Amino acid sequence: MVKLLNNTYTTFKTIFNGMGITFRHLFKRSVTVQYPEVRDVLPERVRLKLHVNIDDCIGCRLCERACPVECITIGTIKSTDDDDLGETSTGHKKRLWVNQFDIDMAKCCYCELCVHPCPTDCITMVEDYEYSVYDRQDLLFGFSDMTPEQVNEAEEKLAKEALEKKKKKEAAKLAKKKKAESSENQPAADEDAEKAAKKAEREAKRAARRAEKEAEKARKEAEGGASDSGSTGASDESQPENRQDPNE
Ligand code: SF4
Numbered sequence: 001m002v003k004l005l006n007n008t009y010t011t012f013k014t015i016f017n018g019m020g021i022t023f024r025h026l027f028k029r030s031v032t033v034q035y036p037e038v039r040d041v042l043p044e045r046v047r048l049k050l051h052v053n054i055d056d057c058i059g060c061r062l063c064e065r066a067c068p069v070e071c072i073t074i075g076t077i078k079s080t081d082d083d084d085l086g087e088t089s090t091g092h093k094k095r096l097w098v099n100q101f102d103i104d105m106a107k108c109c110y111c112e113l114c115v116h117p118c119p120t121d122c123i124t125m126v127e128d129y130e131y132s133v134y135d136r137q138d139l140l141f142g143f144s145d146m147t148p149e150q151v152n153e154a155e156e157k158l159a160k161e162a163l164e165k166k167k168k169k170e171a172a173k174l175a176k177k178k179k180a181e182s183s184e185n186q187p188a189a190d191e192d193a194e195k196a197a198k199k200a201e202r203e204a205k206r207a208a209r210r211a212e213k214e215a216e217k218a219r220k221e222a223e224g225g226a227s228d229s230g231s232t233g234a235s236d237e238s239q240p241e242n243r244q245d246p247n248e
């Protein structure tokens, strides 16, 4: 009997407590909003969804590395020398094509660790919370704006450039090797030329000496001939002197 009375008392007490709270709220300002017609003002720095301004992304992958749950996947292709990808709004030079930039919001824990290292401030949390889906695969958001054709073109161009560079490098290597070989042979060629020059010099000296000797000989012969003819002339000249006129 006592237990029954106790239970009845507790029942009425809790009912009056609950009704009292409800009654008090009848005279207070309402805190609920008529969503979606009415939307509440969101607090500052709210973390709801990630957005990437792909035009400003330089493909540095700092955000990908910072993510603790690996929900960011980035793919890049190097631009070729003749490509000019321009600059970001923060003045950073773009050198990579970003052919993939996926964020899996189903995995994201809203820590915002990916936002802070970004050098161009292009990955941010935005005030968008209305992205409920039936399939969790639909929470994989892609931000790259490259078409498959553009990706193929960029990859082909890069492969072609790499091949050309390789060929040029090999040609330069070959030319360098040839130059080194010719410079190795050059001293021998110089030595030969020197020897030939010395030989020619020696022969020239020998020829000069020979010519000198011949000239000397010729001179001597000429002198000898002259003395002979001189002596003959004297006898010829002496003849008239010595010749006695028989009449004298
Ligand atoms: S908010 Fe955190 S979990 Fe989400 S993508 Fe960025 S780093 Fe990863």
Ligand code: SF4
Residues within 6 Å of the ligand: 052, 056, 057, 058, 059, 060, 061, 062, 063, 064, 074, 117, 118, 119, 120, 121, 122, 123
């Ligand atoms: S850190 Fe910023 S610039 Fe670098 S890949 Fe991520 S979003 Fe792009």
